[in-house]
Amino acid sequence: MTDLLEGFRLVLQGDVLIAILASAVYGLVVGSLPGLSATMATALLVPVTFYLSPIAAVATIITASAMAIFSGDIPGCLLRIPGTPASAAYTDEAYAMTRKGQAEMALGTGLWFSAVGGIAGTLALLVMAPALAEVALNFSSFEYFWLAVLGLMCATLVARSSPVKAIASMLLGLLFSCIGMENPAGTPRFTFGMTDLLGGIEPLPALVGVFAVSQVMRALAEAEPPPLPRRRFGSIMAGQWALTKKYPKPMMRGNIVGIIIGVLPGAGADMAAWVSYAMSKRFSKEPEKFGTGHPEGLVESGASNNASLASGWVPALLFGIPGDTITAIAIGVLYMKGLNPGPTLFTERASSMYALYIIFILANLIMIPLGIVMIRIAATVLRAPRASIMPVILLLCAVGAFATGNNLFAVMLVAFFGTLGYVMERNGYPVAALVLGIVMGSMVEQSFVTSLIKSDNSLLPFFERPISAVLAVVTLGALLWPVAAWLMRRLRARRPAAIAAAHRP
Amino acid sequence: MDPISRLSRRGILGAAAGLATAGTLARPGLAQPRYPSRPLQMIVPWGAGGGTDATARIIAALLEKELGQPVNVVNRTGGSGVVGHSAIAMANPDGYSIGIITVEIAMMHWQGLTELTYANYTPLGLMNRDAPGVQVSASSPYKDIKALAEGIKNSPPGKLKASGTGQGGIWHLALVGWLQAMGLKPDHVRWVPSNGAAPGMQDLVAGGIDIVPCSIPEARAMLDAGRARSLAIMAPQRDPQFPDIPTLKESLGVDYQTAVWRGIGAPLKLPAEQAATLTAALQRVYKSNEYSEFMKSRGFGMDWADGAGFGKVMAETDASMGEAMRAAGLAKA
Amino acid sequence: MPAAREGNRALQLSDRITGLCLVALGGAAVYGATQQPGVPGQDVGPSVFPMVIGLGLIGCGALVALRVGRSFEAPDEVVPPEPGEAMAAPPRFAEWRAFLPPLLLVFYMLAVDTLGFLLVAAAITLVVCLTLGARLRLALPLAVLAPIGIHAVFVRLLRVPLPDGLLTLPW
Known part of the structure; x- marks a missing residue:
């Protein structure tokens, strides 16, 4: 109890509160710019943390990353340009709502359920950190392999186009992930002798290309659409309460899935959002409404990706294992500030731990008012003439891609993926599946090859280990289910047709 | 302590300095201003947020104080470090472009990834060196390095597995070098490639592999958590930050040592006077309290060498890495 | 879609x-x-x-x-068609105009180091803006303000080293 009070005392310092507020605004702005990711927002904060007290330093990282993940939804919803790979899963859904004139509603959903998910994730961190960490430690490459395959299958569930084309897009993404030398063999593959390709294709330039650049391309190819209908909402939050009461189950499922996936190192917010959106569609009573501007999927995946953000700190705090790129940066800051990760952090420095929890909750709470202001400001983009928005987006694409590594080659990649994404969309190939393939590719290959090396080329451990076996059953079930459903539908459809044919004179 | 206003304040200071420079340049005929007269840039070949990035940023911040000019850190990523290392080598040798060079420079050209070697730089100073430890899981049957060495020798080739970097990465080569020093074949312990030391340590604790020969700061959290043990360090002497871990030589009688290092370098043909200024400033940075505090907090090993000394370290590493990579069949060149 | x-x-x-x-x-x-x-x-x-x-x-x-x-x-x-989509006929050669943005990005990559960010960005803004049918009254101010705004955010706030080239801002 004294630790808790001490935690409050640590957080309620002037410098900590100012750090939280300033990094919240910073995270919201950076995350909302197309082409800049939450990871980059966090990385750019590191030099600033040199000058801050330990708690204030960690507070800036926590707050900025939570804000940036939420505000990555903003360009996705308004312009169909997801700010982070995590929002790519449900960008089409949110944009469909915008086209129905419900942009503020869609963004409000993202905001409210992000905050709910973030707080749920924090509570999980508070109550079950050691237990969750044990789960993470029991995940070996065998389990990761099935998890990665399961993630890839979400591509077919999420897409509204032909599953064959969705799988083709995903395979294309996997093929791009083969480029470079970051493969288990460590040999340069498909680099065509280009030094810039040695490091492989980063998801961010691909994301910016297939969504943002191809959006500008589409604008140039098509006549200006009439202005979107605009309905003014009295309160962004009032509708959210109704949604919370309408979809309590998807919300809880999103929280739980997010927490579990977040705890696993290597599978972060990106995957949580994809899996949750796919699950939401699978278990929904109205799956046919998905993709047409239906908030149910947004509820579940919005909760999920922010929940995973908080629980991603569990392996980081207990064992110094980063759950994703953001916590990798955070671990460096923790060490630098003398808050060395490890179980002793939870026992000997309990007050600092409580301070971290309080910051998490605080960050998710101030997200709501600041987010509302941000939504109101950002929504003006919808009323601005297209001719003034598109050039700015194109510039942001170029500069954002360049900024990831100060390398002009990334600008080239963005141009390439823009063209590819445009042609793919024209022909009914979902680009989100391509991004998923690029994000997940190295995990699939890495986990498969290292598993085989470890098992001396035996496939048995993929099915023998308990968690692995469960995941295998789930994966294979999900893989075979649509095929079985399709066959059954075919059979049923054929029978009435045959009867009708028999009755024809 | 508002981070944004701090950033912009530093920006304004930098801009003011830049304006002052523009003013001096506009008046020809005056004596050459004392070096450095405008901001420097420090190129980092690795991404923002990592260990190298953090080291570069603290050096840059302290160097700024020593030189009286802003030192801007620029991450030039891509090509697994090749792009950034080339950018340092090909920058203008005017003393305003320096960079942090990492041990990969001694490995990349052997793999045939680039023509670039340590000889393409003017070395300015070695700032950090970390030796790998030999880590096993807390539940491992091997309680000390002798038992592990016996276990390795008595196991059939390929039975034991080790991990911690990708195939042909620095820790893989450390393992190969150690095995060879014990008179074993380089693939007697099988290498399981991983995306860095942290996933390797996780797999060690999860029971997937037997050994992780990564640097001790990378293993530190698991050691502190009591989930893993470090049996020995591949260094000439014990690490003052981890005095309980014996060296390979004292515990096993095998005199093998290797390390990762980071140092500051500049392009070739840097004027000697500017090199001397930079080396002197770097030495003061190295000796400062802030630097040693930072390195201690991150668990990074301190090691200093001046320009010539750093050049020697690079040459030695280059030779030993080449040897290990040829032995493991990883060298192309 | x-x-x-x-x-x-x-x-x-x-x-x-x-x-x-x-x-x-x-x-x-x-x-x-x-x-x-x-x-x-x-x-x-x-x-x-x-x-x-x-x-x-x-x-x-x-x-x-x-x-x-x-x-x-x-x-x-x-998926419902975009409201009113049928009315407005797309401009001629519209499909091929779509390839302008990637070409502009290639231009950015080739020219930014010599001309500098501000000039290249202004040129790109102007071209896209005019192609989208805006009048000069909108395009010109935008071509001046957008590059300066982006330069301010990225160079001052995020400290991304955008090349100065021929034109340096006075701050």
Whole structure:
């Protein structure tokens, strides 16, 4: 109890509160710019943390990353340009709502359920950190392999186009992930002798290309659409309460899935959002409404990706294992500030731990008012003439891609993926599946090859280990289910047709 | 302590300095201003947020104080470090472009990834060196390095597995070098490639592999958590930050040592006077309290060498890495 | 997203063509995979993964070309068309104008180091803005303000080193 009070005392310092507020605004702005990711927002904060007290330093990282993940939804919803790979899963859904004139509603959903998910994730961190960490430690490459395959299958569930084309897009993404030398063999593959390709294709330039650049391309190819209908909402939050009461189950499922996936190192917010959106569609009573501007999927995946953000700190705090790129940066800051990760952090420095929890909750709470202001400001983009928005987006694409590594080659990649994404969309190939393939590719290959090396080329451990076996059953079930459903539908459809044919004179 | 206003304040200071420079340049005929007269840039070949990035940023911040000019850190990523290392080598040798060079420079050209070697730089100073430890899981049957060495020798080739970097990465080569020093074949312990030391340590604790020969700061959290043990360090002497871990030589009688290092370098043909200024400033940075505090907090090993000394370290590493990579069949060149 | 748009057929390829493209790409991936060297100490080399993907692409491409799985595409039509879409006819050559943005990005890459960010960004803004049918009264101020604004955010706040080139801001 004294630790808790001490935690409050640590957080309620002037410098900590100012750090939280300033990094919240910073995270919201950076995350909302197309082409800049939450990871980059966090990385750019590191030099600033040199000058801050330990708690204030960690507070800036926590707050900025939570804000940036939420505000990555903003360009996705308004312009169909997801700010982070995590929002790519449900960008089409949110944009469909915008086209129905419900942009503020869609963004409000993202905001409210992000905050709910973030707080749920924090509570999980508070109550079950050691237990969750044990789960993470029991995940070996065998389990990761099935998890990665399961993630890839979400591509077919999420897409509204032909599953064959969705799988083709995903395979294309996997093929791009083969480029470079970051493969288990460590040999340069498909680099065509280009030094810039040695490091492989980063998801961010691909994301910016297939969504943002191809959006500008589409604008140039098509006549200006009439202005979107605009309905003014009295309160962004009032509708959210109704949604919370309408979809309590998807919300809880999103929280739980997010927490579990977040705890696993290597599978972060990106995957949580994809899996949750796919699950939401699978278990929904109205799956046919998905993709047409239906908030149910947004509820579940919005909760999920922010929940995973908080629980991603569990392996980081207990064992110094980063759950994703953001916590990798955070671990460096923790060490630098003398808050060395490890179980002793939870026992000997309990007050600092409580301070971290309080910051998490605080960050998710101030997200709501600041987010509302941000939504109101950002929504003006919808009323601005297209001719003034598109050039700015194109510039942001170029500069954002360049900024990831100060390398002009990334600008080239963005141009390439823009063209590819445009042609793919024209022909009914979902680009989100391509991004998923690029994000997940190295995990699939890495986990498969290292598993085989470890098992001396035996496939048995993929099915023998308990968690692995469960995941295998789930994966294979999900893989075979649509095929079985399709066959059954075919059979049923054929029978009435045959009867009708028999009755024809 | 508002981070944004701090950033912009530093920006304004930098801009003011830049304006002052523009003013001096506009008046020809005056004596050459004392070096450095405008901001420097420090190129980092690795991404923002990592260990190298953090080291570069603290050096840059302290160097700024020593030189009286802003030192801007620029991450030039891509090509697994090749792009950034080339950018340092090909920058203008005017003393305003320096960079942090990492041990990969001694490995990349052997793999045939680039023509670039340590000889393409003017070395300015070695700032950090970390030796790998030999880590096993807390539940491992091997309680000390002798038992592990016996276990390795008595196991059939390929039975034991080790991990911690990708195939042909620095820790893989450390393992190969150690095995060879014990008179074993380089693939007697099988290498399981991983995306860095942290996933390797996780797999060690999860029971997937037997050994992780990564640097001790990378293993530190698991050691502190009591989930893993470090049996020995591949260094000439014990690490003052981890005095309980014996060296390979004292515990096993095998005199093998290797390390990762980071140092500051500049392009070739840097004027000697500017090199001397930079080396002197770097030495003061190295000796400062802030630097040693930072390195201690991150668990990074301190090691200093001046320009010539750093050049020697690079040459030695280059030779030993080449040897290990040829032995493991990883060298192309 | 619905692909078919009246009058914009230039890049709307038939499933047969895109399917065959995928088959060809898959074939190239398989060929590329067989060219990968073996790795000492590893039985599953760098060739296996691209090989599997290549075979998968060949399979998917064949299915697309044979129009299997079209029945699943039916829900696509559920997406309501953009309101009022039918009224406005797209400008002529519109489809080919779509390739302007990637070309401008290539121009950015080639020119930014010599001309500097501000000039290149102003040129790109002006071109896109005018192509979208804006008047000079909007395009010119935007071409001045947008680059300066972005420069301010990225260089001052995020400390990204955008090249100065010919034109340096006075701060």
